[in-house]
Amino acid sequence: MENIDNKRKICKGVVSVIIPVYNTAPYLERCLSSIIRQSWKRLEIILVDDGSSDNSLSICRFYQKKDKRIKVLHQSNMGAGMARNAGIHAATGEYISFVDSDDYVSEKLIEKAVNFAKAEKADVVCFGIHRVNSQGDTYKTIIPNLGKTLFIDEEICRDLLPEMIAPSPYTGKINFLFLSACTGLYSKKLLDELRWQFVSEREVVFEDCYSLLRLYDAAKRIAIMEEALYYYCDNPSSLSHNICVKKWGKLKKSHMQCIQLSRSLNLSSEVEQRLSQLYIDNVIAFLKQSEASNFSAYMKFWLCCRVTKDIYVQKILRTLPGKNYPVPKKVLLIVMRHGLSCGVWLLIKINKYLRK
Numbered sequence: 335m336e337n338i339d340n341k342r343k344i345c346k347g348v349v350s351v352i353i354p355v356y357n358t359a360p361y362l363e364r365c366l367s368s369i370i371r372q373s374w375k376r377l378e379i380i381l382v383d384d385g386s387s388d389n390s391l392s393i394c395r396f397y398q399k400k401d402k403r404i405k406v407l408h409q410s411n412m413g414a415g416m417a418r419n420a421g422i423h424a425a426t427g428e429y430i431s432f433v434d435s436d437d438y439v440s441e442k443l444i445e446k447a448v449n450f451a452k453a454e455k456a457d458v459v460c461f462g463i464h465r466v467n468s469q470g471d472t473y474k475t476i477i478p479n480l481g482k483t484l485f486i487d488e489e490i491c492r493d494l495l496p497e498m499i500a501p502s503p504y505t506g507k508i509n510f511l512f513l514s515a516c517t518g519l520y521s522k523k524l525l526d527e528l529r530w531q532f533v534s535e536r537e538v539v540f541e542d543c544y545s546l547l548r549l550y551d552a553a554k555r556i557a558i559m560e561e562a563l564y565y566y567c568d569n570p571s572s573l574s575h576n577i578c579v580k581k582w583g584k585l586k587k588s589h590m591q592c593i594q595l596s597r598s599l600n601l602s603s604e605v606e607q608r609l610s611q612l613y614i615d616n617v618i619a620f621l622k623q624s625e626a627s628n629f630s631a632y633m634k635f636w637l638c639c640r641v642t643k644d645i646y647v648q649k650i651l652r653t654l655p656g657k658n659y660p661v662p663k664k665v666l667l668i669v670m671r672h673g674l675s676c677g678v679w680l681l682i683k684i685n686k687y688l689r690k
């Protein structure tokens with residue numbers, strides 16, 4: 335029988351793994367198998383079907399019959415953020431972990447993260463990732479390298495949070511840790527005390543970053559595992575890879591929302607600068623996605639011109655020093671700052687062919 339704290343409705347020693355599911359049938363069994371095989375057996379596996387139109391829900395039901403630890407929720411399509419919130423509301427574990435249904439995890443992830451959380455008395459435990467291509471091959475391993483493994487109180491927002499948002503525009507140093515919901519284990523007690531939940535990605539493009547700013551601001555102890563335990567899989571059909579003409583306008587809105595939240599939380603100017611770096615990185619990613627899309631050559635060039643000369647983009651570019659970036663990025667930023675659309679377009683095209 336579970337040791338349940340009735341006041342908080344938390345099952346001690348249980349980890350709630352929340353998996354939003356939307357039209358990921360080709361990848362879902364791989365994901366679920368990696369969760370079911372966890373060495374930490376005390377799991378509550380919450381699958382939230384977000385109105386899938388393929389057979390994802392049937393797969394969820396099939397696995398529910400095989401494993402009594404699995405709960406299946408179903409809702410109309412509201413997005414991954416709202417699906418995660420439904421999972422949080424239903425969760426009874428002492429800790430919560432988030433996994434995307436087209437990804438998978440190390441079979442030791444939960445055990446290692448829980449043990450580390452208990453050893454460090456941490457509210458949040460973060461870990462690294464493996465990048466996996468569409469053929470299923472791991473092509474990059476990203477392990478956190480921050481020089482220390484525990485951040486306490488004011489160190490979290492002063493030292494840790496900026497490094498998780500984006501690389502320093504002064505040094506260009508990458509610490510290989512990202513502000514992503516899926517690269518952490520979270521205390522359910524902390525989430526309940528804050529009444530914390532995700533914002534919808536339909537409202538804020540940087541939904542993980544925006545949502546986690548408030549959580550990290552409230553956390554007292556965050557521990558960093560120098561190990562990659564999550565397998566992030568490239569999926570061209572996923573939301574993060576989708577490209578549309580209106581997306582870059584949404585990037586601007588999301589940046590403004592993140593800045594506003596940062597100021598309301600009285601976070602440092604360093605956090606604000608890193609948020610601006612994140613915005614520019616996403617603008618560049620948008621241009622690269624546009625070039626790789628099936629848009630006409632005219633549309634690709636038109637988008638490049640419009641984005642490069644955008645007043646807001648130019649304003650943010652001027653706030654970033656960028657003296658110590660790798661040479662290709664430094665050159666691209668210089669050309670962007672000068673509003674040279676043809677040069678930006680050419681550099682983006684060169685990048686496309688160099689990556690083939």
